Amino acid sequence: MKQVWFKQFCKLLFLVLVIAFFPLGIVAQNVEKIGISYQKTGDGLYDMYVENPSFYPVQFLLNFTELDNYETSDPLPYICTLFPGKVKLMTLRRTILDIPGSFKHKYETRVGAYPVNYDQNTVYQLPVPPGKSTKAIWFDLSKSDDPAKIMWAFSLTAGDTVYACREGVVCMLTESKVNNGYRAGENSITVCHPDNSFGKYEVFADSSMFVKVGDKVNTGTPIGLAGGSNYAVGSHVRFSAYYCNVRIDSITGQRLRNYYKYVDPLFQTSDGKTTQVKADQLYTK
Numbered sequence: 001m002k003q004v005w006f007k008q009f010c011k012l013l014f015l016v017l018v019i020a021f022f023p024l025g026i027v028a029q030n031v032e033k034i035g036i037s038y039q040k041t042g043d044g045l046y047d048m049y050v051e052n053p054s055f056y057p058v059q060f061l062l063n064f065t066e067l068d069n070y071e072t073s074d075p076l077p078y079i080c081t082l083f084p085g086k087v088k089l090m091t092l093r094r095t096i097l098d099i100p101g102s103f104k105h106k107y108e109t110r111v112g113a114y115p116v117n118y119d120q121n122t123v124y125q126l127p128v129p130p131g132k133s134t135k136a137i138w139f140d141l142s143k144s145d146d147p148a149k150i151m152w153a154f155s156l157t158a159g160d161t162v163y164a165c166r167e168g169v170v171c172m173l174t175e176s177k178v179n180n181g182y183r184a185g186e187n188s189i190t191v192c193h194p195d196n197s198f199g200k201y202e203v204f205a206d207s208s209m210f211v212k213v214g215d216k217v218n219t220g221t222p223i224g225l226a227g228g229s230n231y232a233v234g235s236h237v238r239f240s241a242y243y244c245n246v247r248i249d250s251i252t253g254q255r256l257r258n259y260y261k262y263v264d265p266l267f268q269t270s271d272g273k274t275t276q277v278k279a280d281q282l283y284t285k
Helices: 002-021
Strands: 035-042 045-052 058-068 070-072 078-082 085-094 102-111 123-125 133-138 152-155 161-163 168-174 188-192 198-202 222-225 236-244 260-263 266-268 282-284
Touching (some): 035 085, 045 058, 058 070, 078 085
Parallel strands (some): 123 266
Antiparallel strands (some): 035 045, 045 085, 058 102, 133 152, 133 282, 152 236, 168 188, 188 198, 198 236, 236 260
8 A cells, every 4th residue: 555655656746846847848859750761873873862741840960870982962961951841962972883882871850940030020910819908928937948938928718719920831739638637738839930930829728729730821810719717817828939049060058948049029919000018918909
């Protein structure tokens, strides 16, 4: 009996530590598996193809752990941004045709394109229903895994429709499950914008999202229903806008924490003006 109680206590302690130290997940996440293939085009010649199966761009760093009697058409390490789809990356050529050779690649990936030419004057729509007045709520993330993160929340009534702030493609979608009274994360939708920045929406009601990965959304497209009625601030939607800020070959230690540059968006209000919202102020879409 004591052993069972001790195991349950350890599991509970582990969950508490996870919540305390990892409240917002990991920054600069790895991506879905990249597809790499080779096509023989001649004696000792191989074209290398790389496929990004996701709906967002990724930074890609390629090197070879083995390159015996082969040379590459491009210098190594090879760094680029891979957009969704399949492309020819380089050609490998056997140096001396009469001698056998071999090669073996390795690679790293991170979500996001680099560099991104983000326009600081980009205008966003409020993620609330048209004509709705909403209170802006500031989240203090100074003690989070990414203290540079800027996140705003907008008050809503539970079940209100949430709307896209900018156009783009739904590239990530998370629907968390409640497990033994603990939710590992919030239901969220991430949109990749045309300039390769991202907009992330969080705190949707369970099974309420209207879109799926790969869907194109326009500014003002309905994307789901607001949840969060169990929070002290009441039902709301959280929104953060960000883009990749660090080249993949320089990601070490502290720089990983600032892999993304978060922006304080300019929102358009019902009077036609654009403004950076302030905490506890009311705004009407």
